[in-house]
Amino acid sequence: MDPVRTDPKLGPLVEEHGELPIGAADDEFARFVVAIVNQQLSTESAAAIRERLFDRVDVTPEEILATEESTLRDVGLSRQKIDYVRNVAEAFRERDLSREGLAGVADEEVIATLTEIRGVGTWTAKMYLIFVLGRPDVFPVEDLGIRAGMATLYGFENDDREGMIGHAERWRPYRSYASRYLWHAVD
Numbered sequence: 001m002d003p004v005r006t007d008p009k010l011g012p013l014v015e016e017h018g019e020l021p022i023g024a025a026d027d028e029f030a031r032f033v034v035a036i037v038n039q040q041l042s043t044e045s046a047a048a049i050r051e052r053l054f055d056r057v058d059v060t061p062e063e064i065l066a067t068e069e070s071t072l073r074d075v076g077l078s079r080q081k082i083d084y085v086r087n088v089a090e091a092f093r094e095r096d097l098s099r100e101g102l103a104g105v106a107d108e109e110v111i112a113t114l115t116e117i118r119g120v121g122t123w124t125a126k127m128y129l130i131f132v133l134g135r136p137d138v139f140p141v142e143d144l145g146i147r148a149g150m151a152t153l154y155g156f157e158n159d160d161r162e163g164m165i166g167h168a169e170r171w172r173p174y175r176s177y178a179s180r181y182l183w184h185a186v187d
Contacts, residue, residue, distance in 0.1 A: 003171045004178045009153040010171075013181040020180040024134035028098050029088070030059045035127045036084050036119065037077070049076035061089035084119025091117045099133055107135055130176045139168040139175040149182030 005014050025031035037053065038046045052075035053059065057067050064072075064085055072082045091097060102110055107129055114125040126140040140146055141161045150156040150164045157163075171178040 001174050001177050004174050004181065007171070007178070009185075010178060010181045013184055017181070017184055020177065020184075022130060022134050022136055022176045022180070024099055025132045027059075028132050029061055029092050030054075031132045032088050032092075032097075032124075032128055033059055033064070033085050035124045035131070036081060036088065038127075039081070039084075039121075039124060045076075052076055061092040064089040065093075080119070087118045088120065102133060107138060130179065135176060137173040137175050138179070139165060139171075140179060141165055141168070143179075145183045145186055146179055149185040152185050153182070 001014075001019065004010050033053070034050055037049050041049070053072075056071060056075055057063055069079075069082055072085075073079070077085070095101070097114070102113075105113075110129060110133070111122060111125040114120050114128060115122060121142075123140060123142040126138050126142065129135040129138045130140070141164050147156070147158050147161070147164065150167070151158055154167060156167070168175050168178065
């Protein structure tokens with residue numbers, strides 16, 4: 001993690017927050033559902049929906065597919081997100097999207113596989129790489145918080161994604177860790 005720790009802007013965040021781990025989630029499917037719930041919602045709204053969902057439904061592929069749509073709507077999922085979580089549930093039933101099933105598969109290939117699922121875009125796939133598979137070198141420039149952190153610390157314009165990607169190359173092979181500190185820069 002040396003390129004992150006020695007970065008003049010990220011280094012102080014490492015000192016302030018300590019080493020932030022990139023770890024694999026205990027339940028791959030449940031974490032994937034969380035990523036879908038989080039899509040395009042405020043932190044507070046997403047947290048409220050997640051809490052209601054996990055209180056009322058056993059978040060497994062089988063249970064998501066078996067749960068009445070009205071129950072899923074009652075917890076706050078839109079029709080579109082219901083379709084998305086059900087698409088992910090079907091994908092989990094059809095193939096092994098676990099850490100073990102994707103071990104040794106390159107990040108770009110994982111992204112390609114996951115984005116074949118209707119409702120899963122690049123942002124969601126990258127969140128899966130970081131927070132479910134524990135991949136250390138992912139830079140989710142699609143994330144608003146990442147772009148805000150890059151703007152705050154390095155002066156990038158919010159729409160200069162290519163510039164941000166180029167700048168992030170200096171943190172290789174620890175861009176996931178750098179991303180954790182970029183989020184803290186704007187928290």
